[in-house]
Amino acid sequence: MSLPEAFIERLHQIVPREEIDTILKTFDAPKQVTFRVNTLKSTSHSLEVELTTANIPFERIAWLEGAYRIAPNDKLRLTQTDAFYEGRLYIQNLASMLAPMILAPQPEETVLDLAAAPGGKTLMLAGMMQNTGWLSAVEPTRERFFRLRANLENQGVTNAHTYMTDGRSVGKKCPQMFDRIMLDAPCSSEARFKTHEPKSMSFWSIHKAKETSKLQKRLLLSAYDALKPGGKLLYCTCSFSAEENESPLHHLLQRHGENLTTLPISLPFDNIQKPLERWGKEIFDVRIQNAVRILPTDTIDGFFLCLLEKKPS
Known part of the structure; x- marks a missing residue:
């Protein structure tokens, strides 16, 4: 099965022209x-x-x-x-390992994984925290929630507290509670398309990316509310689209930019790209340029990461 034509057209507008052929080939071969x-x-x-x-x-x-x-x-x-x-x-995947590495939780901290299932990143957070402190893991979908709990139990995690709830409500329930928050946001999973697995892209559409963006914006606002002053928030997705990456961050910074800074991200490889400055008529907050878009290879999936810090009170 071929990649959706609309997806390819949009990818041409997002990634560097000289990289497009190499990137498209990564969807064909097993990683x-x-x-x-x-x-x-x-x-x-x-x-x-x-x-x-x-x-x-x-x-x-x-x-x-x-x-x-x-x-x-x-x-x-x-x-x-x-x-x-x-x-x-x-x-x-290595891309998923990067997220906890960049957020860098410390032992005894209070940490939130706001979209935790199936639990791989939650497990890595727990390991970095040495099973100390308080690690909250949120997942709203019943089947995914119990898979998350089973994974954490099998992997020996004891500092995690799991909650089957909508992440959009967490900020109001737990205001300014967490030292660090990871939001690996629900997305259209464009970076995980595989041409030999039609199911991986069967539900994709431009409309879905735009609808998912609305959810991501609300989750980011919830994460902001739950973050302590001086705390750090990592936003990431496994999608390429600006609607799911730059746009939700721009929305957050428009609402709370006076209390947030973005931090530069340094990565030990060069298959990366600066975020987009604009998409269509939307011109993005310049602070988003500290984020990074990872370009896929035969070893690592495409990924987008942005690290934010809430200013101290």
């Missing part, structure tokens, strides 16, 4: 499988010994301690290991 050690149950050294004993060849990710990649045809064997079943490793 390398990436995973990381669960530091709540194991160490990098112990996991490497397990993988070597199981005769699974792996390569370390140089810029992220405890992260690895293997060839796609080794994924089945990896999922048959005790390390996988017992939660000592977690399969996750």
Whole structure:
């Protein structure tokens, strides 16, 4: 199945012209499988010994301690290991690992994952917090909520408190409560399209991206309300569209820009792009230029990240 024509046309307007052919090819080929050690149950050294004993060849990710990649045809064997079943490793795209790394929660802090299922980022947050402090994980959909809880239990997370509730209500219920907040917002998942998996893009439309943007704007406002003065908020999506990235951030900064700053993000690779300055008639707040759009490769999915800080009272 081919990518939607409307999606390709929009992608041409978003990513650099010289990168478009390379980017389009990433939707066709299987990506390398990436995973990381669960530091709540194991160490990098112990996991490497397990993988070597199981005769699974792996390569370390140089810029992220405890992260690895293997060839796609080794994924089945990896999922048959005790390390996988017992939660000592977690399969996750590198882009998703970046979000907790950039938010950088500390032990004993109060942290919120506002759209938490299936729980991979929540698990990484818990590991960085060393299972201390208070980690709230919110998921409104029943089936995804129980999958989140099962994943956290299997992975040995004990500092997380899970809530089946709408993230749009959290800011009013918990005003200025959290030191750090992650909002990996529900999105159209454009960066996860696969031409060999028609289902991955069967529900996509420009209309859906615009409708999702409305939800993202309300979630961002809720996150702002829940953030302590001096706290940090990470907004991210696995979509390319400006409606789901720059536009919700612009909306937040228009509402609360006097109390927010955006922080520069430094990444250890060069397949990145500055955010758009405008989309159609909408001209975005210049502070959004501190965000970053990751361009997909055979190892990492496309992703968008913006780190904000609420000014101290």
